[in-house]
Amino acid sequence: xxxxxxxxxxxxxxxxxxxxxxxxxxHQPDIVCLQETKVEDDAFPMESITGAGYxxxxxxxxxxxxxxxxxxxxxxxVHCGLPGDPExxxxxxxxxxxxxMRVIDIYVxxxxxxxxxEKYPYKLAWLERLQAFLKEEIARGLPLALCxxxxxxxTDEDAAYPERWAASVLCHEKVRTAFQGMLGLGxxxxxxxxxxxxxxxxxxxxxxxxxxxxxxxRIDHILVTEDALKRSVDAAVDRDERKGKQPSDHAPVFVYFxx
DNA sequence: ATGGTAGACGCTCTA
Numbered sequence: 531x532x533x534x535x536x537x538x539x540x541x542x543x544x545x546x547x548x549x550x551x552x553x554x555x556x557h558q559p560d561i562v563c564l565q566e567t568k569v570e571d572d573a574f575p576m577e578s579i580t581g582a583g584y585x586x587x588x589x590x591x592x593x594x595x596x597x598x599x600x601x602x603x604x605x606x607x608v609h610c611g612l613p614g615d616p617e618x619x620x621x622x623x624x625x626x627x628x629x630x631m632r633v634i635d636i637y638v639x640x641x642x643x644x645x646x647x648e649k650y651p652y653k654l655a656w657l658e659r660l661q662a663f664l665k666e667e668i669a670r671g672l673p674l675a676l677c678x679x680x681x682x683x684x685t686d687e688d689a690a691y692p693e694r695w696a697a698s699v700l701c702h703e704k705v706r707t708a709f710q711g712m713l714g715l716g717x718x719x720x721x722x723x724x725x726x727x728x729x730x731x732x733x734x735x736x737x738x739x740x741x742x743x744x745x746x747x748r749i750d751h752i753l754v755t756e757d758a759l760k761r762s763v764d765a766a767v768d769r770d771e772r773k774g775k776q777p778s779d780h781a782p783v784f785v786y787f788x789x
Numbered sequence: 790a791t792g793g794t795a796g797a798c799g800c801t802c803t804a
Contacts, residue, residue: 541804542796566804568797593797594804640804649803681804735804736794779795779804 532763532786533629534559537677537750538771539637539733539780543567543598546778547575553771553782554582560602561628562782563635563677567596574598589624597624597635597678604628612636614659622656625667631758632667636660636678641699650699653681657708664715673758676717679733679780680751684709684719687727688748700749717753720785724765732767733780741772752785761787 540546579586589610590596605626612623625634641653682705686692731746766784
């Protein structure tokens with residue numbers, strides 16, 4: 531069996547508790563990066579996760595944001611938070627060494643709208659700080675995977691209806707430039723490497739009947755260094771996880787690696 | 790027709 535690495539924005543670990551456990555049981559993934567856990571660390575359902583046979587490292591906060599990495603093997607050298615702004619207390623990044631790989635789990639700020647004078651500049655500045663952090667992390671030399679909800683659809687082929695989203699913070703030129711900048715650091719889009727465009731879609735808004743209408747975007751990504759790309763053998767999106775009762779608005783994204 | 794849903798929290802914000 532290949533090693534499986536997953537990223538999934540669950541939109542509240544407590545609201546998605548049963549779905550997460552069913553997901554772990556069904557797929558038996560090796561490493562799972564979660565975003566939008568929306569819970570302080572004291573209230574994270576740690577017993578459920580360990581009961582399912584997983585270690586967890588967590589970086590949460592009340593109400594918003596929050597990230598966690600679940601793994602079969604224990605995590606080492608855990609790092610919480612994106613450096614570069616001492617005033618920034620939003621819990622959007624956690625990193626750890628797992629199974630010989632550096633795994634970085636990110637929840638990039640949404641940015642609200644391009645015209646927003648606070649949230650969109652925060653998103654762009656956050657992406658700048660991320661690039662600086664990535665340079666240091668890549669320099670450590672381990673195979674590296676940057677997994678998460680990037681809130682960026684890198685090209686028009688990453689939206690089912692690109693014209694509807696052209697003016698959005700998910701498709702705007704400046705965030706697409708930031709995505710290209712990460713590729714410029716030596717990272718590769720592992721999902722795109724294995725799966726042809728258009729898609730695969732990973733997020734459908736709860737509103738406007740977006741899922742039944744097929745109005746989704748590819749905003750959840752796994753970027754990897756070249757050594758990890760060479761070890762990767764396939765990728766997938768579990769679109770079925772968006773169906774049924776009380777789904778997250780995001781589907782889990784998988785990349786598989788030779789061990 | 791210019792809306793709509795979901796989650797956490799508290800009567801509103803974020804996505």
